[in-house]
Amino acid sequence: xxxxxxxxxxxxxxxxxxxxxxxxxxxxxxxxxxxxxxxxxxxxxxxxxxxxxxxxxxxxxxxxxxxxxxxxxxxxxxxxxxxxxxxxxxxxxxxxxxxxxxxxxxxxxxxxxxxxxxxxxxxxxxxxxxxxxxxxxxxxxxxxxxxxxxxxxxxxxxxxxxxxxxxxxxxxxxxxxxxxxxxxxxxxxxxxxxxxxxxxxxxxxxxxxxxxxxxxxxxxxxxxxxxxxxxxxxxxxxxxxxxxxxxxxxxxxxxxxxxxxxxxxxxxxxxxxxxxxxxxxxxxxxxxxxxxxxxxxxxxxxxxxxxxxxxxxxxxxxxxxxxxxxxxxxxxxxxxxxxxxxxxxxxxxxxxxxxxxxxxxxxxxxxxxxxxxxxxxxxxxxxxxxxxxxxxxxxxxxxxxxxxxxxxxxxxxxxxxxxxxxxxxxxxxxxxxxxxxxxxxxxxxxxxxxxxxxxxxxxxxxxxxxxxxxxxxxxxxxxxx
Numbered sequence: 326x327x328x329x330x331x332x333x334x335x336x337x338x339x340x341x342x343x344x345x346x347x348x349x350x351x352x353x354x355x356x357x358x359x360x361x362x363x364x365x366x367x368x369x370x371x372x373x374x375x376x377x378x379x380x381x382x383x384x385x386x387x388x389x390x391x392x393x394x395x396x397x398x399x400x401x402x403x404x405x406x407x408x409x410x411x412x413x414x415x416x417x418x419x420x421x422x423x424x425x426x427x428x429x430x431x432x433x434x435x436x437x438x439x440x441x442x443x444x445x446x447x448x449x450x451x452x453x454x455x456x457x458x459x460x461x462x463x464x465x466x467x468x469x470x471x472x473x474x475x476x477x478x479x480x481x482x483x484x485x486x487x488x489x490x491x492x493x494x495x496x497x498x499x500x501x502x503x504x505x506x507x508x509x510x511x512x513x514x515x516x517x518x519x520x521x522x523x524x525x526x527x528x529x530x531x532x533x534x535x536x537x538x539x540x541x542x543x544x545x546x547x548x549x550x551x552x553x554x555x556x557x558x559x560x561x562x563x564x565x566x567x568x569x570x571x572x573x574x575x576x577x578x579x580x581x582x583x584x585x586x587x588x589x590x591x592x593x594x595x596x597x598x599x600x601x602x603x604x605x606x607x608x609x610x611x612x613x614x615x616x617x618x619x620x621x622x623x624x625x626x627x628x629x630x631x632x633x634x635x636x637x638x639x640x641x642x643x644x645x646x647x648x649x650x651x652x653x654x655x656x657x658x659x660x661x662x663x664x665x666x667x668x669x670x671x672x673x674x675x676x677x678x679x680x681x682x683x684x685x686x687x688x689x690x691x692x693x694x695x696x697x698x699x700x701x702x703x704x705x706x707x708x709x710x711x712x713x714x715x716x717x718x719x720x721x722x723x724x725x726x727x728x729x730x731x732x733x734x735x736x737x738x739x740x741x742x743x744x745x746x747x748x749x750x751x752x753x754x755x756x757x758x759x760x761x762x763x764x765x766x767x768x769x770x771x772x773x774x775x776x777x778x779x780x781x782x783x784x785x786x787x788x789x790x791x792x793x794x795x796x797x798x799x800x801x802x803x804x805x806x
Contacts, residue, residue, distance in 0.1 A: 490717070490730040491615070494645060495588050512724050514700060516786030519778050520795055521673075522569075524759050525640055526776070527769055528671045529573050532752065532802040533560070533636045536669050540635045542580060556580035556607055558635040561663065563616050563656075564642030568595030575602065582609045583634070585624060589613035616659050617645065617652040633665035639672035641798075647732040650714045653742060661746035661805060670748055670803040676755060677733045679797050680718065684708055699723070701794040713738050722794065736799075743803055752802035756795045 512518060537558030556578040562570060565584035574582055582599075586592050596611045612624035621630060637660045646656040660670050683696045684705050695704035702721040710716075716733040720726055740750055754762065763769040773779050777786060787795070 490648065491587070491645075494729050514722075514724050514791055514794075516778070516788070517700065517791040517795055518725075519776050520756075520760075520787060520791075521641075521798075522573075523769075523773060523776050523778050524756055524798075524800055525570060525673065526573055526772060527759060527763050528673075528800050528802065529570075529577060529638075530768065532669045532671050533638070534577055536635050536667065537577060537579060539667070540580075541665070542632055542635075559583075559632060561585070561621075561634045561637045561660075563637060563639050563659065565592070565595050565611070566642075567591045568598040570638065570640065571595070571598055571602065575604075575607065579607050582607055583625065583629075584609065584611045585614045585616055585621070587613065587615045587617075617648075617656050619655075621659050621663060630663055633668070634663050635665060635668050637664050637668070637670045639670075641673050643672050643674050644731050644734045647734050647739075648715055648717075653714065657743060657746045657748065661748055664805050666747075666805055668805050669751075670743075670805070671801065673798050673800050674734050675720075675731070675797055676799045677735045679755075680733060681711065697721070698790040698793055700790040701797070702728075703797075747805050748803040749806055750801060751804050752800070754800055756798050756800065757792075759800055 537560075540558035542557070542559055558577075558579050559581045560574055560577075560579050560583070562574070562582060562584045565586050566588070568584065571582075584592065584595050584599075586595070592611050592613045596609075599606065599609045599611075610625065610629060614621070614624040639660075643656065646652045664670065680703065683703070684694065685708075687694060687696065687708070693704070694706070694708055695702055697703055700723050704719045706717060706719075711733075713735060714732070717730050718733070719728050720731045721728045736753070743749070764773065774781060779785050785792075
């Protein structure tokens with residue numbers, strides 16, 4: 326048998342076309358071989374066959390049947406190879422393609438308000454996040470929380486970016502961790518801290534308690550009420566920091582406390598401390614505000630301030646206001662405007678006489694105008710100029726204050742200014758004098774032991790350096806008349 330030849334076999338096996346036969350011409354085979362199928366670009370009408378490629382592509386009259394490629398095709402569905410095909414109509418050109426749609430002009434429109442972007446953490450918040458017992462983590466959680474339901478928080482102004490000396494102070498206090506009671510006991514100056522707290526407790530007991538008991542808002546009641554809504558009096562803690570005096574005001578059975586501070590992170594920590602207090606709580610409101618440049622009315626609604634305060638407390642912070650006369654007067658305006666007649670203004674400040682005395686004792690040829698000991702250090706920038714306002718020095722206190730700018734508060738100048746706001750001094754003592762006056766008092770002597778200022782044998786928890794650091798401060802009380 327001859328070798329396999331696909332072209333020859335295709336021709337020999339092509340079906341016979343009877344229409345091409347005549348008397349003189351034998352029947353020819355239908356052109357199904359590859360040469361005709363592939364090369365017949367311009368066939369004549371007579372030889373145009375339905376099985377040529379150009380016919381299959383151009384003739385739209387031939388119905389096409391699509392079948393599932395997985396299913397077998399029956400032979401009956403295929404056209405017979407011996408059937409004769411007569412085209413019913415000439416081939417039609419394909420319909421023209423529709424033109425592509427015109428591109429829409431680029432014109433994006435904002436559909437939502439531009440308030441959903443993430444706010445990056447500040448440097449202080451990043452430091453806070455790293456510190457003690459996940460306090461930074463709870464701070465981040467609060468950032469995700471919705472707006473508070475308290476009306477006064479809705480009235481708070483946006484915080485300004487603080488620069489200069491104020492920015493240094495704010496960054497310092499915001500970055501300090503809010504440690505727990507156990508870790509606080511490990512402080513190297515725990516004796517000094519306990520003593521300072523004891524002095525503040527004496528101030529509150531001697532001057533705040535009697536005024537709170539006579540508060541018009543107490544209705545003659547001086548104890549805690551249901552849900553902490555009882556109690557007597559209204560207190561403004563200006564410069565509340567992290568809420569270190571919260572327990573003292575709870576023991577005073579106050580009815581309502583307002584806490585404000587320029588350090589926003591510290592204010593959040595004070596609010597968290599109040600929320601975690603055990604037992605009945607007094608009503609409390611907190612706000613971040615610079616009380617030396619802005620009025621309280623920017624932080625709290627008129628309804629909140631309608632009832633005046635019975636007590637205003639400023640502990641270890643008033644000296645920052647004496648950078649300028651404008652700041653000092655704004656501070657006194659905030660104290661007096663919202664303090665009732667008969668109310669008291671209590672606080673603690675560095676003793677200007679002690680500071681300037683140490684400065685004058687430095688040798689004339691000494692360039693480093695600093696003094697102190699292992700616990701504290703004070704450094705002045707100039708020994709010749711001693712202005713009433715803006716007399717700056719840098720203060721360091723171990724485990725408490727990391728070299729921040731402070732300002733001298735001259736007592737006589739302070740008293741004269743306070744009189745312009747109907748505030749008059751009723752008490753002023755250095756810390757060692759407060760101790761000498763109250764160490765045998767029937768109420769405050771046991772408190773010295775309970776607050777671990779001394780042990781049961783009367784021995785102090787402070788060394789000499791801590792005692793010296795304590796005695797650069799004075800305690801004061803003013804009454805509004």
